[in-house]
Amino acid sequence: MRNFLLTSFALLSLSISGCGDDDVQPPPPVDASLSDAIIQPPDAGSRDAQVDAGESDAGESDAGESDASEGDGGDCVPECAESDACGDDGCGGSCGTCEVGSSCAAGICTTIGGGVCPPAGPFGTAEGQVAGDATFLNCEGEEVTLHSLCSSGPVWIYEFAAWCPPCRSFARNDVSSVNASIEEAGGRGYFIISDTADGSDPDADFCQRTREEYGLEEAGVEVLVDPSGSLQTALGITSNAWNVLLDGDLTIRWKGHYQNGSDVVREIGALSE
Numbered sequence: 001m002r003n004f005l006l007t008s009f010a011l012l013s014l015s016i017s018g019c020g021d022d023d024v025q026p027p028p029p030v031d032a033s034l035s036d037a038i039i040q041p042p043d044a045g046s047r048d049a050q051v052d053a054g055e056s057d058a059g060e061s062d063a064g065e066s067d068a069s070e071g072d073g074g075d076c077v078p079e080c081a082e083s084d085a086c087g088d089d090g091c092g093g094s095c096g097t098c099e100v101g102s103s104c105a106a107g108i109c110t111t112i113g114g115g116v117c118p119p120a121g122p123f124g125t126a127e128g129q130v131a132g133d134a135t136f137l138n139c140e141g142e143e144v145t146l147h148s149l150c151s152s153g154p155v156w157i158y159e160f161a162a163w164c165p166p167c168r169s170f171a172r173n174d175v176s177s178v179n180a181s182i183e184e185a186g187g188r189g190y191f192i193i194s195d196t197a198d199g200s201d202p203d204a205d206f207c208q209r210t211r212e213e214y215g216l217e218e219a220g221v222e223v224l225v226d227p228s229g230s231l232q233t234a235l236g237i238t239s240n241a242w243n244v245l246l247d248g249d250l251t252i253r254w255k256g257h258y259q260n261g262s263d264v265v266r267e268i269g270a271l272s273e
Contacts, residue, residue: 084109117150125236134230139207154187161195161240174261176219181265189221201227
């Protein structure tokens with residue numbers, strides 16, 4: 001018991017003397033942020049957020065590079081004609097398309113046949129030559145010229161004489177189908193009357209009566225009269241039962257005498273070949 005008391009007294013003395021020792025300094029305070037970094041384990045959610053943020057930054061960087069490359073393409077300036085433009089614009093786009101009856105050549109829409117409107121000479125009556133001009137009247141008595149029919153599409157002309165049985169049969173049975181075919185090809189049809197039943201010159205009144213008799217207005221074909229015979233001179237044909245096909249610039253492509261409707265439709269199809 002005595003030894004125990006002595007030992008306890010010695011330990012108490014040492015403790016009291018240590019508290020009063022000015023040379024012994026307490027440990028320096030630990031920085032709170034450093035302590036947290038060391039003591040606290042990394043939070044799993046926080047770590048995932050940091051990874052996601054890194055991937056997002058990388059994605060934004062890639063997007064920026066992509067935008068930059070697209071920006072390079074955006075510097076391309078399209079090259080198109082000021083009017084009737086067509087074809088590639090040089091930047092991967094299009095300057096436009098041409099209407100039926102015209103084609104794209106060197107970036108410009110041009111009439112099939114290569115000509116211009118109004119037609120320019122020299123003129124002729126053979127296939128491959130440009131037709132000369134002629135003067136007609138419509139059913140209202142207004143003057144219409146052959147050269148005014150110049151257009152972007154092909155032209156079909158049927159010459160009719162009222163005294164001609166094949167002409168009358170064609171008017172009843174074939175005009176509608178032929179005109180539908182020329183319109184499908186982007187062109188127009190014209191029914192031109194050269195003679196009345198008694199051989200006299202047709203006029204606007206006869207034009208109206210013929211149009212009504214054969215249902216030509218319903219067929220969609222325009223009816224004209226040629227009292228002077230100028231069409232025969234311009235195309236080198238006689239006065240009845242002629243079918244003539246011309247390019248939009250009035251270059252003569254085909255002439256047929258006493259042809260039926262299916263023959264003419266076939267020739268219209270050949271215009272685009």
